Amino acid sequence: MSFRARLNLFFLLLVVVPLIAVGVVLxxxxxxxxxxxxxxxxxxxxxxxxxxxxxxxxxxxxxxxxxxxxxxxxxxxxxxxxxxxxxxxxxxxxxxxxxxxxxxxxxxxxxxxxxxxxxxxxxxxxxxxxxxxxxxxxxxxxxxxxxxxxxxxxxxxxxxxxxxxxxxxxxxxxxxxxxxxxxxxxxxxxxxxxxxxxxxxxxxxxxxxxxxxxxxxxxxxxxxxSKGERLALVGTLILFLALAAAGALAVSRSLQRQVGELLAGAQRLGRGEFDQEIAATGDDELAQLAEAFNAMSRQLRRRLDELQAERARLRAAIRRIGETFAANLDREGLLEIVAQAAADGVRADVGRARMAVGDREEIALTGELGDLEAVIDAAESRVRGGGDGLVSDGELHALAVVMGTEGGLHGVVAVARREVPFTAADAEMVSYLSGQAAVSLENVGRHEEAEREAHTDALTGLSNRRRFDELLAAAVDRAHRDGRPVSLLVLDLDRFKEINDQHGHQTGDAVLREVAWTLRSGVRGIDAPARLGGEEFGVILPATDAAGAITLAERLRIGVEQIRVTSSTGTELRVTTSVGIGTVAGASAETGELVALADGALYRAKREGRNRTVTADASAEQG
Structure with missing residues (x-):
């Protein structure tokens, strides 16, 4: 078999077999x-x-x-x-x-x-x-x-x-x-x-x-x-096969002279060696093919350099996001890193991330706004209104995307730069980063909400027993260090079980909420009211001696006595409470002792007729 025949056969096999494989894969x-x-x-x-x-x-x-x-x-x-x-x-x-x-x-x-x-x-x-x-x-x-x-x-x-x-x-x-x-x-x-x-x-x-x-x-x-899709694919493959066969017959003779050099050049390209170009002699198709190989090699070399630089930027941006995910749920730190990562990821001059937290807005900025402020503000305004977030005045360009999740978290990540407009790929990159940040920010909110729920009684909104124990231990520790007194009020609603039994738990819950409101509105800013369980409440009074505790306890007892709650049957209910007071001070202050004093005083108040205030030292009683 002649070289030309072998070359034609090789060309056909090189084209036909891959096309068939591609057809099967497609x-x-x-x-x-x-x-x-x-x-x-x-x-x-x-x-x-x-x-x-x-x-x-x-x-x-x-x-x-x-x-x-x-x-x-x-x-x-x-x-x-x-x-x-x-x-x-x-x-x-x-x-x-x-x-x-x-x-x-x-x-x-x-x-x-x-x-x-x-x-x-x-x-x-x-x-x-x-x-x-x-x-x-x-x-x-x-x-x-x-x-x-x-x-x-x-x-x-x-x-x-x-x-x-x-x-x-x-x-x-x-x-x-x-x-x-x-x-x-x-x-x-x-x-x-x-x-x-x-x-x-x-x-x-x-x-x-x-x-x-x-x-x-x-x-x-x-x-x-569908059958139509399959027929279209098969027809396209047959067309490619026919064109390949015609091309093989047309170029086989000219390939004989330069195929060796082209093959060597192609092998170098396959190995990723882009520095040595193929010698292009003559003015025929093979010379143009050699020049095309050389142009492709130069383009691939430039693109490879760009990809390496882009990969380095992306790795840095993703590493920042990962660092923030593990940054102890720090919202402010996360916003700063998102702004920086977004700016670096698309080579922007300025990056800004902002989100609403309650009734305030947190903003993180990287770079100097300067003349970019107006265009970045316009991009943020457009994306909030449902637009695409791309704004340009010819020289200054901005891109903004919404940062949000299904849970309702909303904010905006925006970037701006001079001269080069932003592309769809840039928008995709910033959207990806903002999406990752939104998930982490939502976790921050959930963590904060879980912290609040872990320390709050769901019915009354007061501190729960766990939080009460923490606050009491801290107050006694301060009293121990500073030598100042600390007092504890323990309040127990009188005959509360009768309200539940006769009027139902919904009425009982309404009574507990009213008592909680009375305690919350009647104490000082430094005091800590809490629901200890059932109908029992406690109030921690830092830096307060027995006399001051009695005054505050009486004010609270009278406030509870003035509560009026209407039951589901229309009956107006009144409620009273018994109050026990304990006070400790100085180096001998102990949490257990303080609780025991207040509990003992409460039991005395119950035994002596209820709706009264009793202090542990029995030096003063009210009611």
């Missing part, structure tokens, strides 16, 4: 893309289904609250009368309430009362507590929706075929009946064992130990490329 790719679209859509629809399920469970939770307040049901549970419980539960089914199924597991004896539709799904769970002695009476499970109604709603929402299955045995409870074989596990998207479906499974809690799986099905044809 066919798989477009199939994979279609499958990915279906799986992404199913995953999004699964989240929507979970939201619908939560709505139904919240509705069931509301009905459970009604059942928990039913006196007849509570009385039957108190007596342990299973038959009465069953009868009353049946009466509470729809239309009395929205409940379709009620299941009660009695704590005493372990009997199970189950009334209503056995196919009802998505139950809410409650534990019923005795209002008398606070012991648990029964575990309550309530559902307000059946599987068929839920299937209809999900079908309208997603347009998919829907199944509801028993999680334990895979039996179809409601929805379409399809032979699918094995389905994906809970929370997973994938192909079924049979039928060629793509499915997603959403597991939901059922009654008792059971569970149900909600399965969304997509036909197998939706996960493959």
């Amino acid at each position: 066919l798989r790719t477009i199939d994979g893309a279609a499958r990915g679209k279906v799986e992404s859509a199913l995953a999004s629809e699964a989240r929507a289904v979970s939201s619908v399920a939560r709505e139904q469970q919240e509705a069931a939770d509301s009905v459970s609250g009604q059942l928990a307040r039913d006196r007849a049901l509570a009385a039957a549970l108190e007596r342990g009368d299973t038959a009465a419980v069953r009868a009353r539960a049946a009466e509470l089914l729809a239309p009395t309430t929205d409940a379709r199924r009620i299941r009660l597991t009695l704590k005493q004896g372990g009997d199970v009362v189950d009334v209503g539709s056995r196919t009802a799904i998505l139950p809410a769970q409650h534990t019923l507590i005795s209002p008398k002695d606070k012991r648990p009476l029964a575990d309550l499970e309530t559902s307000v929706v059946g599987p068929k109604a839920f299937v209809r709603r999900v079908t309208r929402l997603t347009g998919r075929e829907v199944q509801i299955r028993n999680a334990s045995d895979g039996r179809v409870i409601a929805g379409v009946v399809r032979t699918t074989g094995v389905i994906p596990g809970p929370g997973e998207v994938g192909a079924t064992g049979k039928g060629g479906f793509t499915a997603v499974t959403i597991r939901q809690r059922g009654f008792g130990p059971g569970a149900q799986d909600v399965v969304l099905l997509a036909a197998g044809t939706q996960a493959k490329a």
Whole structure:
């Protein structure tokens, strides 16, 4: 075989085989893309289904609250009368309430009362507590929706075929009946064992130990490329093959003379050696090809240098973001680093990050604004109004993106520079950095909120027992160091249990909130009121002797005595409190001693008739 024939054969093989491989890969790719679209859509629809399920469970939770307040049901549970419980539960089914199924597991004896539709799904769970002695009476499970109604709603929402299955045995409870074989596990998207479906499974809690799986099905044809797409791809590949064959025949003779040099030059390019260019002799296509190789080599060399510099900038920016994520939830530090990283990432002269925190705005700035202030302000204003955030006056250019999350955190990251306008790639980079920062800033807010919740009583808004103990220990420690007195008031509402028993816990909660407001508004700025538990409150009085404590205690006691709360039946209730005072001072001050003194004085106030103030040394009493 001649060299020309071998060269033609080599050229054909070099072109044809890769094109066929590319064709196979592209066919798989477009199939994979279609499958990915279906799986992404199913995953999004699964989240929507979970939201619908939560709505139904919240509705069931509301009905459970009604059942928990039913006196007849509570009385039957108190007596342990299973038959009465069953009868009353049946009466509470729809239309009395929205409940379709009620299941009660009695704590005493372990009997199970189950009334209503056995196919009802998505139950809410409650534990019923005795209002008398606070012991648990029964575990309550309530559902307000059946599987068929839920299937209809999900079908309208997603347009998919829907199944509801028993999680334990895979039996179809409601929805379409399809032979699918094995389905994906809970929370997973994938192909079924049979039928060629793509499915997603959403597991939901059922009654008792059971569970149900909600399965969304997509036909197998939706996960493959269309016939038209396949024909277009095959036609394109055939066209490329024909052109390649014609080109091989046309250039084979001229390739013989210079193929060696071109091959050597191509091998150098393949090894990444861009410094040595290919010698281009003559004026034919091969010479132009050699010059094209040389131009490509120069361009690749420049682009490689740019990519290396860009990679260094990106690494520095990402490292700053990572450092901030681990910077002890420092909001101010995070904003500064985001501003710096955004400016460095797009080679801007100025970077600014700003966000609202409560009623104030925090701003971090890197670089000097100068003549860029007007254009960066305009970009921020545009993006807040829903625009694209790109502003330019010909010489000065700015880019701004919103920094926000689904949780509602909002701020703006903006950059500005001179001469070179910003590109879509720059906007993508700043958007990525602001998105990462937004997640971290949201975590800062959650951390702060968790700190507040950990130290606050949810009902009254006062400090809780944990925070009270911390503040008391700190106050006694200061008294120990400074030699100054510290006093403690312990207040216990008189006959508060009678209010709860006779007028209900909602009225009792209203009384506790009014008492908390009285304490909060009646103490000094340095004092620390807290709810210690139940109807017991405490007030820490730093740098206060017994006489000052008595004066403040009496003011609070009288304030509580003036509280008026109207019950649900219209009865106006009054409340009084007994107050015990303890005082310690100097080097002998101890937390345990202070608490014991105040508690002892409180017990004396209770024994001596309530609605009075008693101090531990008995030197002064009021009431």
